[in-house]
Amino acid sequence: MKKQQILAVIASTLLLFSCAPRDNGQLIGVMDRPSWSPINPYGMQYVPSGALHIGPSDQDVNHSLVARPKQVSIQGFFMDDTEITNNEYRQFVHWVRDSIAHVQMGHTVDHPNGVQGVDWEAELDWEPGGALDGMFYSGAEQLGDRRNIDIRQLVYDYQWYDWKKAAQDFDWKTDFNRFSKEKHNRADYIRKDAIRIYPDTLCWIRDFTYSYNEPMTRNYFWHPAFDDYPVVGVAWKQAMAFCYWRTNLWNAFEEVNTEDFRLPTEHEWEYAARGGRELAPYPWGGYYVRNAKGCLLANFKPGRGDYPADGGLYTVKGDAYFPNDYGLYCMAGNASEWTSSAYYENAYAFIHDLQPDIRFDAEEDDPNTWKRKVIRGGSWKDIMYYIQTGTRHWEYQDTTKSYIGFRCVLTFLGRSINDFN
Template sequence: MKKLLLTSLAFVFLLSSCGSKGKGELVGVQGKQWHPEKPYGMELIPRGSFIMGKSEEDMADALNAPTKTVTVRSFYMDDTEITNSEYRQFVEWVKDSVVRTKLAILADELGIGPEDEGIGRYAFKDADTANLSVYDKYMLDNYAGLGDNYYEGRALNWDEDLIWDTSEYPDEYYAEVMVDSMYLPEEESYNGQRTLDVKKLKYQYTWMDIEAAARSRDGRRRDFIRKEETEIYPDTTVWIRDFEYSYNEPMHNDYFWHDAYSDYPVVGVSWSQAKAFCHWRTKFKNDYQRERGKQFVNQFRLPTEAEWEYAARGGIEGGTYPWGGPYVISDTGCFMANFKPQRGDYAADAAMYTVEAKSYEPNDYNLYNMAGNVSEWTNSSYYPGSYMYASTMNPNADSQNNNRKVIRGGSWKDVAYFLQVSTRDYEYKDSARSYIGFRTVQDYMGEEDSTQ
């Protein structure tokens, strides 16, 4: 009885001490002070209203973009299209994780641990149980091995550098993983070079279908969690397949990997691959935040169709193009964007294919190439009549069952009509093209956005 009384008094004291700073008043739970951080390479697009759609003549007679006043919230947007260099960072990360997973699995099967040399250096971190925390050991003993993937949840060892030089492989098991698992068979190689099997580069992730969950009257949280697995390497053959009877083999061979094109927009990426990139970019940033005890950032994602048009207009009401005016040539006689200005003459604007992502003048939101260069994926599904029924607040017609996704902005191979900020077009989400890229956005949290 005495022990119970002491416990009760201690509990009362704890509650009293927790609320003592508020002097008995309702002061709310005090969290960490929030300081918004502008993401690297992004610009803040301030909230506002605009007339979305074709206020000018609809020369294509598409009749799918009637004018409508809508309002969008503040968000950050990449100031350029995602470049080859940036997308290669994603590819390299996935390649490293695939190799580390294969090494860890083989080490586990062989019973080789971190205390051993060779492949043991790449064993799963939880194989070293002596250094596990109480929580990690409990999770390993009770939950490891559950799920579709036997090794789900087991931490990879990122502390050890991977060895790519064949003369420095630490043992035969390492060579087995690298040679037999990651490269094409010898009969599929030529010029004496072994080529990485890019089909092995798959990114797996899960996401929650919030909209479906919100509209459901029942169902558990797990019913709305979706699993994705996506091959993430760009389709470089688009440079040949998109253009019959045309010699574009140099672009197929060099465009994605050669340093000469590092700052050019990535192409050959499907809508699904662009979504996977957004998820990885969020994970990559939040892994960094977690290590330093910082709050997580909002997810990176593709812009909605309305966000894209609002950002492309750059705050200019009624503008035909991102620079405002109805003409594609400046007062000094220079073209304002990379497109096909004349029939058959792709080079009249000083560019034959794509150009560097920071080319031509940015719009008033400091965004480059919102017209021309490459068309850009949006998160919105394409419906001809979506403007009629979409909300006037952050409008977005999105459907998991509609494979047609809106692309915006026009590209290096398009005529000027497709460069207009209000022109709509679409492509199927599993398609990759030599003229479609993307840029990402991130929601802004808070209202004081005028100084960001």
């Protein structure tokens, strides 16, 4: 090594130690870290870590063999105690509506990080003849004298990071080598989508031929009578967009970002539905859908079609009936629920036994088979087989149904609350 190089190394070494923090030479970690304590989000219940025997909780009456028995382990998480209700989803719709209106009126602010945001303190002028008239139906599209928001304009941009693809492509031997020319661009794994977020209220008519359900189309999502009922008519991507929005809403008021709100995997859902009861066919345990007094324990289709026998002709309030032992309501019946899992008939044959997860982000032009997503729990229009905790079913991610809703989960960070050892 030349003399000049030796002097350069010595100088850089002295500079390094002269700028080091005053830690008395001890390994004490970074001292200016934010404090953290476990959170309990409003409206959510904690589901502790544990093991689950997935598979049919009763005989496989269809002999479908799509749920072979297997033991898996699940990390603790928080789950909404009810399905997302109309009023909760309406908060999302109003946020998107108001953010679009603010931007149209020029109500924006520049944040320190260089990102332009909405000025929520500014007032919106919704009066007729104002700057926001363009957000309403007009002309031939206006029904009578009603002034209704043009729901086609309620489009929400959301994004997510494809961690699985990034992990497959990343090679630490080349990507961490500063001399290597084979480097992956982080932007290649950031997925973006824009989607209309207003629920499909017409599904109440479309789902049932020769059946009069127009009052539900006109009233279900917006009328106060249904505020606490589960939102339906929401496609899988709309549910994903809601989770992304809810995460941003949370992070805007939290100093320390947490895990993202998301849809549960199908096995997290099944684990939560059983409520700690091993191989329980229903969230309440036993083999019957009525209690000792003969009262039905869930909102589904009993008998040969006596829909009102359980107290509700269609859906019922999200907290109707008794919760399971985890404090979760209507994990059987009421509304079937989207999960994040892609549906494959033989999935149980190759899934991992640690936090099993199968996902696939289908594109618009992909075959329909690739767009199948697992739904769980059964609904108000299903027979009792479909409300069992171990029954798997599916629907296409780009469809909307009057009997499919969703709820969110949030992964618990750290050791499970129930582990006191």
